[in-house]
Amino acid sequence: DTAVSQTPKYLVTQMGNDKSIKCEQNLGHDTMYWYKQDSKKFLKIMFSYNNKELIINETVPNRFSPKSPDKAHLNLHINSLELGDSAVYFCASSQGTSWEQYFGPGTRLTVT
Amino acid sequence: GDSVTQMEGPVTLSEEAFLTINCTYTATGYPSLFWYVQYPGEGLQLLLKATKADDKGSNKGFEATYRKETTSFHLEKGSVQVSDSAVYFCALLNGNTGKLIFGQGTTLQVKP
Numbered sequence: 001d002t003a004v005s006q007t008p009k010y011l012v013t014q015m016g017n018d019k020s021i022k023c024e025q026n027l028g029h030d031t032m033y034w035y036k037q038d039s040k041k042f043l044k045i046m047f048s049y050n051n052k053e054l055i056i057n058e059t060v061p062n063r064f065s066p067k068s069p070d071k072a073h074l075n076l077h078i079n080s081l082e083l084g085d086s087a088v089y090f091c092a093s094s095q096g097t098s099w100e101q102y103f104g105p106g107t108r109l110t111v112t
Numbered sequence: 113g114d115s116v117t118q119m120e121g122p123v124t125l126s127e128e129a130f131l132t133i134n135c136t137y138t139a140t141g142y143p144s145l146f147w148y149v150q151y152p153g154e155g156l157q158l159l160l161k162a163t164k165a166d167d168k169g170s171n172k173g174f175e176a177t178y179r180k181e182t183t184s185f186h187l188e189k190g191s192v193q194v195s196d197s198a199v200y201f202c203a204l205l206n207g208n209t210g211k212l213i214f215g216q217g218t219t220l221q222v223k224p
């Protein structure tokens with residue numbers, strides 16, 4: 001039983017393209033997150049949704065747009081991809097904002 | 113703002129050696145503290161947690177104690193195994209904002 005799943009696992013694309021990453025959780029949580037892990041393994045939060053409402057929006061280029069169609073899903077759409085967007089993107093979920101977060105397996109995005 | 117500092121890696125140990133990975137934090141209020149582990153090619157797994165001062169989190173032989181007086185949450189294990197080789201992340205959760213702030217990660221390599 002996969003708790004937090006992401007698709008695709010790997011994504012290779014060219015500069016300037018638009019791509020989406022999908023995330024689903026079956027834990028019944030009401031809060032979901034997107035994190036970016038850079039090449040040095042540093043993890044930083046990008047966005048968070050609670051009950052489909054955006055509650056955290058860090059300093060992220062507006063080429064990145066999250067969408068939460070329901071509490072179990074959080075997608076990330078990226079426009080006009082740049083080389084610097086290459087990273088591993090992790091989705092996570094939690095019950096409320098005060099409890100531990102559970103992470104998906106990550107999506108490795110490579111922009112060429 | 114909130115921050116987490118971990119000891120620089122990589123840490124290389126022989127099997128059955130004692131492990132300590134130092135972690136200190138800066139935070140307003142009373143954050144919860146976590147250790148996450150990332151095995152090669154995988155996502156982050158929650159290893160252990162502590163939600164208030166003097167709490168001890170433990171799991172799989174690892175333990176860490178929430179020390180408010182020294183703002184620390186050092187990870188320890190009495191006897192490491194080759195299978196413990198991974199990247200370990202210390203993190204604090206600001207319960208008001210829901211932001212999980214990570215340290216830079218410490219790579220552990222255990223040799224037989």
